[in-house]
Amino acid sequence: VIPVILDVDTGVDDALALILAVRHPMLDLRAVTCVSGNTNVDQVVANTQYVLDAAGAGDVPVARGATRPLLVPPHHATHVHGPDGLGGFSRPSDRRVVGMHAIDLLRRELMAAIGTGDAITVVPLAPMTNIALLLRTYPEVAPGIARIVFMGGSAQTGNATAVAEFNVFADPEAAAIAIAAAGELSIPITMYGLDVFNDVRIGRERAHAMRDSGDPAAQLAGALLENQMRVFGLDDATIGDAGAVCAVIDPEGVTTSNYSVRVETSGMHTRGQTVVDRRAWSGDKADDPTVTVGAHIDVALDVDGERHANVWL
Numbered sequence: 001v002i003p004v005i006l007d008v009d010t011g012v013d014d015a016l017a018l019i020l021a022v023r024h025p026m027l028d029l030r031a032v033t034c035v036s037g038n039t040n041v042d043q044v045v046a047n048t049q050y051v052l053d054a055a056g057a058g059d060v061p062v063a064r065g066a067t068r069p070l071l072v073p074p075h076h077a078t079h080v081h082g083p084d085g086l087g088g089f090s091r092p093s094d095r096r097v098v099g100m101h102a103i104d105l106l107r108r109e110l111m112a113a114i115g116t117g118d119a120i121t122v123v124p125l126a127p128m129t130n131i132a133l134l135l136r137t138y139p140e141v142a143p144g145i146a147r148i149v150f151m152g153g154s155a156q157t158g159n160a161t162a163v164a165e166f167n168v169f170a171d172p173e174a175a176a177i178a179i180a181a182a183g184e185l186s187i188p189i190t191m192y193g194l195d196v197f198n199d200v201r202i203g204r205e206r207a208h209a210m211r212d213s214g215d216p217a218a219q220l221a222g223a224l225l226e227n228q229m230r231v232f233g234l235d236d237a238t239i240g241d242a243g244a245v246c247a248v249i250d251p252e253g254v255t256t257s258n259y260s261v262r263v264e265t266s267g268m269h270t271r272g273q274t275v276v277d278r279r280a281w282s283g284d285k286a287d288d289p290t291v292t293v294g295a296h297i298d299v300a301l302d303v304d305g306e307r308h309a310n311v312w313l
């Protein structure tokens with residue numbers, strides 16, 4: 001069993017990831033931390049509570065985190081996820097939110113894991129504001145982190161802009177800090193970006209069968225997937241962020257390569273781009289903080305979509 005913490009901006013596909021993390025027998029969901037992203041952080045917390053209820057989660061601690069990116073104003077994605085961030089499906093919940101900031105909940109859980117032989121896999125599925133603040137404020141948590149598998153970035157095309165993926169575009173400074181800090185602290189880190197994000201898909205029939213089932217989690221997941229099909233006018237939908245969780249459960253289903261990655265924070269047309277150096281011959285110094293800010297990290301370039309569609313629920 002793999003202990004995990006999800007850092008989310010719930011979000012339709014974050015919801016699918018939460019359901020998987022609660023339900024999958026190979027995962028032990030230790031905590032969920034929330035951050036401003038697809039929508040404002042209070043709505044993210046509310047959506048997360050509701051999704052955990054629908055998934056039948058026990059008393060998983062949930063914490064509210066950063067209310068905005070480090071430097072720039074919030075940039076939400078309600079045009080994709082709807083005004084409530086959950087395609088209109090959010091409902092009120094009585095679920096408890098812990099009275100501490102997300103980075104303090106992360107610190108508590110990660111410090112408790114140190115020395116137990118059970119380090120935690122941290123899965124950021126949102127702008128990495130909480131993660132940057134955590135690693136700079138409490139670097140002592142590093143031994144409690146088995147690895148970071150984050151959804152964000154791209155080695156090729158973007159979605160928020162021509163070259164920038166939404167989570168990195170929304171807080172490029174945070175992504176740059178998180179990647180650099182992970183490198184400095186020797187935390188293994190995998191980028192599950194747009195190169196694979198759209199490739200684990202569920203068809204209309206399966207989504208419909210889920211919505212028709214007697215299981216509240218499957219009903220919600222089916223409804224969210226069908227809603228995505230409507231928004232994009234397609235007959236199938238990606239599980240999106242949930243794919244990063246599949247990559248934790250079944251790493252053999254993704255093909256990764258180790259590359260130097262830096263985040264562009266100043267380009268006029270390229271801000272938020274993850275610059276993945278795929279040159280075979282480069283003597284790149286991304287790991288040397290005196291030269292530049294970045295790290296050598298594992299980049300997911302290919303995924304067996306069918307295999308992971310069957311890992312998910």
Ligand code: BDR
Pocket residue numbers: 011012013014038077080125126151159165166167240241
């Ligand atoms: C990412 O942006 C968000 O809208 C999704 O939840 C996902 O984390 C995709 O670029």
Ligand code: CA
Pocket residue numbers: 008009010011013014037038125126241
């Ligand atoms: Ca997300």
